[in-house]
Amino acid sequence: MTNPEEPKEARVVGLNPVDFVLALVVASLATALVLLDRLVLPAFAKMYGEFGSGAALPLVTRAVLGHVTPIGGAAGAIALAVAGMFVRKSGRGGMAVGLFLGGIALAIGAVGLSMYGLYAPMFDLAGKVKP
Template structure:
């Protein structure tokens, strides 16, 4: 432990346990996005193929089915988390937590956008049902 009289360089900069918890949340959400992409998307893609070739899917649905939203969200979130860990190792505490929280926010947004994209054509069909 250093005293205020010691130079700043003598302080050892390490990773904070909060960083590991935030990184674990990011990793969990990124894993959920990859599992969504690998396990759930094929069933939705098959269902939408049965709509026919003249069916126009919303842009968000096409982005999800093209693996852009889930895999891009997972990669971006992991990238922000890794950047946060490097920043913390260099001594930037607030920026590190901000990057890690940004990774969580990005991953949550990708999960929400992926689910919305998968169900957007179903919502569109439900609005066209006549009694």
């Protein structure tokens, strides 16, 4: 840290400790999405493959099984966090926190959408059951 009386151009702008905590949350959620994609999706893909080729899966399920939602959500969240770090380095703290929080929101949304997408065909089947 430098003397506050120095001109703004001479100050060293570092990362705030809050940034590291927010980056850790983003990294944890992105890791959860990648693990979901690599460990959980194959079991669901196999199960839905047994439905037969004539089974029409919902669009959200096809997006999750096509790796768009989990991997895209993880990549987008990481990109927002990295952008937040660069913005913090340039001295705009409020915008940096906003980018980190956007990354967290994107990752949480991707987790929720992935979970819904995996179970959407089952919800659809349950709605068609007649007593």
